[in-house]
Amino acid sequence: MIPRHPPLQDGWIDAPHRGAALGRFPLESGEAIDDLRLSYVVHGDLDDKSKPVVLGLCAIGSTHHRLDFLIGAGRALDPARYTTIVVDALGNGLSSSPSNSATQPGERFPRFTIRDMVRSQKRLLEQLGVASLHAVAGASMGGMQALQWGVSYPDAMSRIVALVPMAKTAPWSQALNETARLALRAGGAGSSAEVDWTAWVAVTHILAMRSPTRFAADVTLDGMHDWLARRTAWWRRQQADPLDWIYQSWAYDAHDVGTTSGFGGDTARALAAIRARTLIAVPRLDLYNPVEAGIWAAQHIADCQLVQLPSQDGHLAASEADPETAGRIDREIGVFLA
Structure with missing residues (x-):
């Protein structure tokens, strides 16, 4: 199947798309992705060895445009x-996913983990000679x-930038993902009918992504x-596949850097190895990835700078949604990387 790229949005960078065929890929589960x-x-020139390389990573349900801001x-x-090399994560519809696999389509696609995503990215960089x-x-x-990169490959990079992260997925985040999965199944995901995304958008784009303050500002006019009707219509135009999101959400739910080999489930010890x-x-408030989870992770990493943003936007704070906050993040990262 041909991967579907969402329509180009304002602020996105239309860089040439590249693809790498990496062959059979064993997964943590013992299963494998065939191809x-x-x-x-x-962004830049891989042949120019004078410039340091940054690896950019995608959020759930997003593409390589996630860090364009x-x-x-x-x-x-x-x-x-x-x-900067930005890689599409497993299951996002552009890299190998249930929606585009020729040999393991749909629910025949094996489940994967966030560590599988990271290992696949490491294999890509090796192929690219990075x-x-x-x-x-x-x-x-x-x-x-x-953060998983820092635990799995502690000598692979000099710096890590993790916006609104968790080192171990919180039960609250798992519950939101399960609610969103139930909404997709109720809306027809897995059937031959067109999926009704309305309930899923209400869960993910309102309850998870926004704070009450941000949502009140967004719906002032209409x-x-x-707002929900327009947002749902917009999301349909993105051509996302519901099963792809479900698979990524399973990886999200299961994540814990502490279950990396050698750490015996000790999340704090794994973070200390970064x-x-x-x-x-x-x-200030994040109704998807609880703020406390990011603060806790920062406290257990030896050399970590914690930036507490004065944003009222919720999980959207780590995006271009609010120009003032996006500018603050950009400046903080610019200084940190330099």
Whole structure:
């Protein structure tokens, strides 16, 4: 199947899409992806060895555009200073996913973990000839992958940037994901009928992504019902596959850096093994990844800078949603990477 790229949005960078065929890929579960393929983009020139390389990672349900608000001239990930490789995570519909696998389509696709995502990215970098990284950066599930990079490959990078992350998925986050999965199943996911995304959008785009303050501001002009209808119509146009999101949410739920081999389930000990300088940023309130989880992770990493953003936007704080907060994040990361 041909991967479907969502329509280009304002602020996204239309970089050439690249793909790497990486062959059979064993998973933590003991199963394997028959023909692993990773989608990625490069901002800068991989052949220019004078510039340090940054690896950018995706959030749940997102693509390589997730960190575009940090990329560009004068921004934290300026291509004049860094070569940034942004990889599409397993299950996002562009890299290997239930929706695009030729040999393991749909629910025949094996379940994967966040560590599987990280190992697949490591294999890609090896194929590209990238031996070391200046930084690994991501937001939300991307930040969770970034911390896993620090645990799995402590000498692979000098710095880690993890926005609104968790080192171990909180029960609250698992409950939100399960509610969203139930909404998708009730809306027809897994059947031949067109999926009704309305309830899923209400859970993920309102209850998980926004704070009460941010949502009140968003619906000022047209009210809650009209906003939800417009947002659902917008999401349908993104051409996302519900099963892809479900698979990524299972990986999200199961994540714990402490279950990395050698740590015996001890999350704190795994975080203490991170050697890279680390920046973790959290807002005042996050109704998806609890703020306390990010703060706790920062307290257990030896060399970690915690940035507590004065944002009222909730989980959306780690995005371009509010220009003032996005500018603050960009400046903090720019200084940290330099």
